[in-house]
Amino acid sequence: MKTIALDQAVAMIPDGASLMIGGFMGVGTPERLVDELVRQGKRDLTVIANDTAKPGVGIGKLVNAKSLRKAIVSHIGLNPETQKQMMAGTTNVELVPQGTLIERIRAGGFGLGGILTPTGVGTVVEEGKRRIDVDGRSYLLETALRADFALVHAFLADYLGNLSYALTARNFNPVIAMAADTVVVTAEHIVPVGLIAPDHVVTPAPIVDYLVTNT
Amino acid sequence: MDAQTIIAKRIAQELRTGMLVNLGIGIPTLVANYLPPGVNVFFQSENGLVGTGPVPEEGMAHPTLTDAGGQPVTALPGACTFDSAVSFGLIRGGHLDMTVLGGLQVDKQGRLANWMIPGKMVPGMGGAMDLVSGAKRVVVAMQHTAKGKPKIVKECSLPLTSVRPVDLVVTELAVISFPDNRATLVETAPGVSVADVVKNTEAELVVPPQVAQMAI
Numbered sequence: 001m002k003t004i005a006l007d008q009a010v011a012m013i014p015d016g017a018s019l020m021i022g023g024f025m026g027v028g029t030p031e032r033l034v035d036e037l038v039r040q041g042k043r044d045l046t047v048i049a050n051d052t053a054k055p056g057v058g059i060g061k062l063v064n065a066k067s068l069r070k071a072i073v074s075h076i077g078l079n080p081e082t083q084k085q086m087m088a089g090t091t092n093v094e095l096v097p098q099g100t101l102i103e104r105i106r107a108g109g110f111g112l113g114g115i116l117t118p119t120g121v122g123t124v125v126e127e128g129k130r131r132i133d134v135d136g137r138s139y140l141l142e143t144a145l146r147a148d149f150a151l152v153h154a155f156l157a158d159y160l161g162n163l164s165y166a167l168t169a170r171n172f173n174p175v176i177a178m179a180a181d182t183v184v185v186t187a188e189h190i191v192p193v194g195l196i197a198p199d200h201v202v203t204p205a206p207i208v209d210y211l212v213t214n215t
Numbered sequence: 216m217d218a219q220t221i222i223a224k225r226i227a228q229e230l231r232t233g234m235l236v237n238l239g240i241g242i243p244t245l246v247a248n249y250l251p252p253g254v255n256v257f258f259q260s261e262n263g264l265v266g267t268g269p270v271p272e273e274g275m276a277h278p279t280l281t282d283a284g285g286q287p288v289t290a291l292p293g294a295c296t297f298d299s300a301v302s303f304g305l306i307r308g309g310h311l312d313m314t315v316l317g318g319l320q321v322d323k324q325g326r327l328a329n330w331m332i333p334g335k336m337v338p339g340m341g342g343a344m345d346l347v348s349g350a351k352r353v354v355v356a357m358q359h360t361a362k363g364k365p366k367i368v369k370e371c372s373l374p375l376t377s378v379r380p381v382d383l384v385v386t387e388l389a390v391i392s393f394p395d396n397r398a399t400l401v402e403t404a405p406g407v408s409v410a411d412v413v414k415n416t417e418a419e420l421v422v423p424p425q426v427a428q429m430a431i
Contacts, residue, residue, distance in 0.1 A: 024262040024299070025285025027278070050299065051339075053285070077338025078285070086337065095337070098261065099303030099345030106300050119307065119348045122378035125340075155279075167290070168262045169279035171299050202298075 001161035004210045009184050010036040012210075016069070018046040018147040020105065020176035025051060025078065026058030028169030030153035030186040032212065034061050044069040048105065048147055050098065050172050051075040052082040066090070072145070074098035097125060100142050102175055107144035109178025114143040150180035154203070157187035158194070161208035162201040170202070177203045184210045216431070218387035221404055222356050224249045224431040225385050226315055229354060230256050234312040235305065237261060237346060240284050242356040243315035259311065261342045263302050266294025283342070306342065307349035314350035316343060318357040318384070320371045323418035325380030325393030327355060328373035340376065347377035359386035365417040367391065367398060388412050390429065391420070402427045 010033060013019070023029025037045070038061050045067050052073055053060040062068055063082050070092040076082040085091035096104070103115045116139035120126055130141040152173045155166035163185060165173055177183050185208050216224075219242050227249035230236060234256045238244050247258060247269070258267040260282045267282065268289035276287035290296075305311055320328040327347055330340040347353050357366060367384065383401075384391045389412045390402040399421040403412055405428055413420055 024283070025281065027262070027281045027285060051341075073339065075339040075341040077341070083337060095339040097340050097344040098299070098342040099307050099349075102299040102303055117307065119345045119377075121348075122375065123344065124374050125344065165298075167277070167279040167296050168260070168264050168281050170296060171263050174298050175300050 001205060001208050002210055003213050006032055006036050006212050007040075009033065009210055009212050010040050010042070012182070013037070013042060013149055015042055016044040017149060018048065020147040020150045020172070020180055021047055021049045021059055022152050022171065022173035022176055023049065023053065023058050024168065024171040026053040026060070028153050028165070028171050028173055029053065029058035030151045031058065032186050033151045033184065034058060037062060037067060038065045042067050046070040046072070046147075048072045048145055048176075050101070052079045054078050055081050063091070070094065072096060072101070074101050102172060104142050104145040105172070105175050105179045108146040109175065112144055114141055116140070117142055145179065147176075147180045148182065150176040150183045152177045152183060152185045152203070154185055154187040155189065156196050157185055157190050157208075157211055158192065158196050158205070159190070160193050161185065161205035161211055162193075162196050163187070163203035163208065164196050164200050165202055174203045177207055182209050183207055184212065186212045187214070190214055218358055219245060221387045221429070221431060222385050225390060225429050226354055226356055227251060228430070229313065229383070230254050232256065235259060235265065235310060237306065237311055237314045237350070239314070239316040239343070241317045243317060246315055246356070259302070259305060260288065261302050261306065261346075263297050263299060264288070264290065264294060265305075266291045268294070303342070303345055306345050309349065309351065311346070311350045313352040313354060314346040315354045315356055316346060318355040318366065320373050321355055321367050321381065321384050322371045323369050323398050324396040325382075325384070325398065326371060326378060327353070327376045327381050328371040329376050331374055333374070343376050347381070348379055352383075353379070353381040355381050355384045357384070357386060359388040359412075359415050365415055368417045369419075388415060397421050399423070400426055402429045404429050405431070
């Protein structure tokens with residue numbers, strides 16, 4: 001793990017990169033990284049996340065800045081701007097059931113090719129997918145997802161990069177941390193090693209590549 | 216009593232102590248306000264919380280204690296938090312006793328459409344498809360009609376949320392269940408006749424000789 005300044009962390013991310021971003025309606029989203037992506041004018045990003053929050057909040061800021069080429073998300077209902085860009089065809093939005101989305105990401109991070117889920121069988125979600133029967137029940141084969149970068153927001157990070165999370169700000173964060181080539185973390189507090197008890201570490205330090213310094 | 220209150224009060228009667236329950240946005244959220252005395256359930260918010268409590272008092276909101284709509288909630292004693300994979304493991308893995316969701320249409324067999332109106336409203340399915348596929352019991356809370364048109368229809372014209380039929384539909388007019396995949400009238404609301412319900416329902420409704428009245 002290396003510590004890195006905010007601007008340098010975002011400078012590593014090229015236009016066209018795929019990003020997994022933590023957060024649920026903006027709660028648990030690394031806002032400083034999102035703000036810096038907008039400030040540096042990144043373009044053609046593919047974002048994989050639960051939702052696009054609201055205009056001006058979390059991933060909604062990237063939508064407002066027209067930074068996205070594609071969004072793979074479960075919900076855009078509270079962001080009219082995302083819906084507008086989807087209807088206009090300027091942003092490609094792939095809607096995925098929430099439980100399927102998080103399991104596809106988990107599969108990507110856990111070395112699996114995909115998962116079998118009953119969710120979506122017989123609905124429009126099934127289109128173009130393989131249906132597989134196991135013990136008399138039907139499932140869809142949903143393939144694994146990975147990204148170039150995971151942008152994670154933690155509550156505590158220690159000097160080695162062990163992470164813990166706060167309440168409902170956990171959501172996608174520990175799962176995306178497993179599923180990207182480069183893992184970049186912001187934390188509310190950066191604390192000495194040992195302050196997060198071993199049992200309370202949720203994301204182990206060895207998978208964190210960069211910890212953004214607090215100012 | 217307004218339509219939403221009738222629906223929420225009636226659904227609250229389905230709750231039993233110890234159940235794990237997920238309430239959707241809108242009318243379903245109101246169900247928590249009418250929990251019968253002595254009944255204690257665990258409410259799940261699918262963003263990663265079991266033990267969801269009421270909306271906090273003014274000035275007491277915490278930025279990382281929110282519901283699935285991103286709105287501030289409280290956590291009751293014994294609450295716990297977890298990531299989204301665990302949250303949907305609870306939902307899909309058969310651990311969730313009941314889910315209450317809104318509906319746009321329900322067909323004659325009880326199949327629900329509630330996540331999009333093509334060309335008009337495409338909010339995304341969020342957790343709805345997992346909830347309907349995975350919960351032990353699925354209860355739909357919705358108004359009986361929309362702009363005078365029945366919402367309980369022969370065939371859904373809107374895309375289905377799941378092919379798994381729901382267990383119960385509660386409206387301001389009636390309670391309807393789906394034994395043998397056939398829409399069946401269980402109860403009528405106070406002051407509502409069987410004929411009123413039939414008139415406002417497009418799907419063929421099985422009407423037993425005795426239909427109880429909602430005790431709300």
